[in-house]
Amino acid sequence: MATLQKIRNRGGLLVSIVIGLALVAFIVGDALSSGASLLNRSKNQVGEIAGEAISIQDYQQKVAENEETIKSMNNLPSLNEEQQRMIRENTWNQIVSENIMQKEYESLGLGVSGDELFDFTLGENMHPSIKQLFTDPQTGAFDKNLARERIQMILNAPANNMQAQASKQYWLNMEEQVEAARKQEKYNSLLMKGMFIPNEVAKEYAENALTTVDISFISKSYNTVSDSAVSVTNNEIKDYYNSHKYLFEQQEMRQIVYVNFDVSASAEDIQETEEWVKESIPEFTNASNVIEFANLSSEKRFQPKYYKKGEIGNEELDEFLFTEKGNGVYGPYLQDNAYNIARVADRKVMPDSVKARHILISTQTMEASRAEKLADSLAGLIRKGGDFDELARKYSADQNSAINGGDLGWFTQEMMIPSFSDTAFIAKKNEVKITKTPYGYHVLQVMDMTKPVEKVLLGIIAKEITPSQQTVNKIYNDARTFANNINTLADFDAAVTANNQTKRIANLGKNDATIPGIESAREIIRQAYLTDKPGFILMDKEKSPIFETGDKFTVAVLTNIQEEGIAPLNSVAPMIRTELIRKKKGEIIAKELTGAISGSESLLSVAQKANAQVMDATDVSFSSFQIPGAGIEPKLISEVMTLQENQISKPIIGNQGVYVVVVNSKTVETATPEQIEAAKNSALQMNMTKIYYQTLPALIKKAGVTDARYKFY
Structure with missing residues (x-):
């Protein structure tokens, strides 16, 4: 919270x-x-x-x-x-x-x-x-x-x-x-039914999977050509954009810059919390009903559980509880951002776990009075020697256990809801008892239990360390001082510098619920989408520039609006320029390597002319993810699979550079009918997966x- x-x-x-x-x-x-x-x-x-x-x-x-x-x-x-x-x-x-x-x-x-x-x-x-x-x-x-x-x-x-x-x-x-x-x-x-895979296609799939090549290759990185050696014109960028618009589809997005003012407790708040807990010790010591007093006084409610020695997780508290036999109170001690005091509410000798069976008479499908009477009748029958297993199978609403005669197996105290556990862990072995839970009435019998040991039930009063209203007001005033006179992004940046704040940036989807570093960000996101003009400070529903975001106050400015569809040319031009530079470098290197190939009878000769090193790779196939020494190069992989042995390839323009390759050996296996059938089934399965995951999104996109x-x- x-x-x-x-x-x-x-x-x-x-x-x-x-x-x-x-x-x-x-x-x-x-x-x-x-x-x-x-x-x-x-x-x-x-x-x-x-x-x-x-x-x-x-x-x-x-x-x-x-x-x-x-x-x-x-x-x-x-x-x-x-x-x-x-x-x-x-x-x-x-x-x-x-x-x-x-x-x-x-x-x-x-x-x-x-x-x-x-x-x-x-x-x-x-x-x-x-x-x-x-x-x-x-x-x-x-x-x-x-x-x-x-x-x-x-x-x-x-x-x-x-x-x-x-x-x-x-x-x-x-x-x-x-x-x-x-x-x-x-x-x-x-x-x-429309995703038919012909036998010849399946055969090709199977044979491609069985084909491998061992290769030698040289590579020339794009970095060997200076950026200044190539030029890209605005018309070239525009032409590439117009012919590749499908590459620039974008989702709707809003971008903001923001500053958070964390609302945290001051040193005075921490001290006041500790003092409040200390002042509760006398009354807690004299309380006759420890659990009731603790629940009424504490800001946290603790699960009523009996702990054995060594199970509490606080050595000093553990030692105190099993040594102090009076009404002594331990604390204050700091745990989970709260000051706590603890006192023993009850001591019992009880097992760690029990094995039990039950018959549930549900109050969801039967009136409570009828359910209680039926439970009483069944308990009476069992006490007189009735068959518990048979009665459970016939009457129990808990079908998961009824099939096993109501057997719940072994369970610990916290595995069941409190009212059920309370009854199970105080019952004697083979004793038949009735207990009520939100599900109905249970006829319960403990069949076995572990060796009982001493356990204590704790009453704990906890007060969380939270900022006082005075502290909250001070932090809010800091945020208000920061936000004063901010209208535009320039104002915001100037205030960040003047106040030595940390500026953050976030891209927001329309239905996002969170922003990095902000617990409750929905209202900021909503206002960012209700605003149609970037460059100005965002206002909340009350027209305040300060958003209350969980345990923070936030001031934000909308910096950019990105509409869904094809990104405008000016936003993708730098990316296109980089791609065209890479492409032109590839053409320059390919021309250089073509000259090195001319008149060469071996890859080594080409390497010497191109000032490159010959590298080897084995067992390359269509399914290879990358080539050692080259990286992720799908075009290179597809090209080498089609080359003949001992043939020097033409320059192959890839992702990282330009390559010249020689296939040293090629292994081609004939696919068996079983392998062809397996390839066909694999392709059909892939088509089925595409249908399941892509059909509805495609229909949604088409419909709008x-x-x-x-x-x-």
Whole structure:
């Protein structure tokens, strides 16, 4: 959490949650670039796909649906900024891919019938992603009938059970994904039918792979010709540009220069934090409920875990906790940017790990009162000698363990959620207990355990070292002083010099979320794209030149606007000039080597005339990545593979210089039918990979996609 946000939310909890979002079945990659500048038809358009406008209302509704699904499935009250950004990105990709691919499917008459969809979701040919949901990760066992029962329970879930409805929505999304994947499979199959590899072509591939040559060569580097020896005119640069425009395609980009003002705690802030913790020691010492007092007082919440000696990671604290038997408090001590004090809340003799089995009665598909009664009944049956394995297979909602009679194997305290672990690690061997978790009621039996040892439960009060409001105000005033009277890039550069600041440069993509050295950069990026004139200072939403970026204040100037399409001539002219100089040097060297070749009967003779050294390379083939002594030279490799033995080549203009080559020996093997077939399969596989990764981006480019989300987020 950003430092500035901490100041606003003192005492708030930082919860780090990792969630997965699998909403898009296609490869989108870089194809979702912005296209041409946005048509100003409507301020409410979030983009266009193949000429069809996408309104912010429709887009946001789909985003909200996906957010609610994720929150419900993961039992989250809210989503953080990064999670929201990820969902917005995946939702946009989903809309683009569905819109474009659906038009392709309709034009080709591709679809998935109801019977076909049933077969892939609940029938005999369940989709692998559905099988995975109901497959035991340890044994790999999958029960198709049991999976069908669980899915039917989800679909028939009561409307008033929010968690169950979330599961139902997740399943409906899964059905959509399976249907989309099936259409894509049919589409790819059609494309593959057109990727025919003739036998003669496959034979050539196979024989090329089996052909190798041993060569001798000389090289003359481009550096042997001075730049002043060649001249390049503006007309030559223009002609090259016009005939090679495809080489100069560029993505939309904005460039900024910026200065950061780090918001960090002062020495006074650090001292005040330590004093606050010290003042809490007397009350902490006398607290009757150590964990409750610590949780109410601490800015960090710690996992309630019992530690054995040597496990805490702080030798002095460890020694204190297992020596001090009273209510003593250890600290203050500095750890993880916070001052801490610690006290033993409880001591127990307990195992490091237990082996247990359980039967889960889910409250997602059953009312809580009914689930509790069923759990009580099953526990009673087991205590009277009922078969735990059989009951688990019949009643447990945890299908991963039910197939093994509810066996969870060995686990440590932190591997399970607290309420489950608390029960498992205090239970006696073979004792049958009932515990409740967010998933439902568990009938639990510990089957075995490691040797119990003494462990302690800690109460810890932590106060993070953060800058005070006074410190924040001072740093903000420094940033404001810097930004005063800055309007243009020249003003900015002068202020950097005058204030001895570090100027940074960044290239920004339209939907980027970060900038090097900045934690929360989205607003700077958004404003850079909302500005159509480079050379001026950027302003935030409140028209202030100071952006609040996580634990920094940032002042930035837009220096360049790069539109998508063909780069203008003036921006690529230096690169073209360099290429033309290299090309002309190559022609000069090639002419020199042609003269050296004339009248020479050996490569050594050519080398002596050209003042060059003869080098050797063996086992060169079409698949060679480079040639020792020459480097990465694909043109040289292709040329030598076509030469006859003992033939002095013409000068070959390459990447690093110009070469003259002699093939000393050439090995050509006849390809067997098996090798030809393997070459054909390899080529087909390569074509399949191209279809999978390049089809959608090509369709997107052809259709035209305008992404204007930066106007809103």
